[in-house]
Amino acid sequence: MAKTARAEPWLRGTLRELPAVHRAVLHALQLAQEDLMRWCVELSAQEWYARPSGIAPVAFHVRHATRSMDRLLTYAEGQQLKNEQMAALVSEMNGDALPEEILGELRAGFKRAELRIRALAGANLEEPRTVGRQALPTTIGGLLVHIADHTQRHVGQAIITAKLIRAARDQ
Secondary structure, X not given: OOOOOOOOHHHOXXXXXXXXXXXXXXXXXXXXXXXXXXXXXXXXXXXXXXXXXXXXXXXXXXHHHHHHHHHHHHHHOOOOOOHHHXXXXXXXXXXXXXXXXXXXXXXXXXXXXXHHHHHOOOOOOOOEEEEOOOOEEEEHHHHHHHHHHHHHHHHHHHHHHHHHHHHHHHO
């Protein structure tokens, strides 16, 4: 009998206590974390920073996905970014962290994001918010959906980079 793959988070019947948008965002983040762990955890420290054909390294995409969630949730909560968040943004391309540190930041960031998204469960998704120095208009709902979209985009790029690195290594 063939082994069946585990269903994606959105098909597991979890998080039913949350409104549909919040549930979908958290399911997307769960899938993102699972995919990163599947494809990137076995890369060497050097491979985390490899740039095949000049593309951004896996380390950047993982850090950026994690740190972007924090920044976007800050806006969803109606706040502006702190200096530490801006410094973290600037340092995302630095090659100074071990994969274990980046994965630890990822796990902690996803846990914090889940708590913050749960805290927004009673919020009006149409409530206006602004993003960035230019105060670009959006809503709480727009920010939540963008968190899922943006995270998945960078996770996909990290996975493609990891696959390119693995393919080159295995030749």
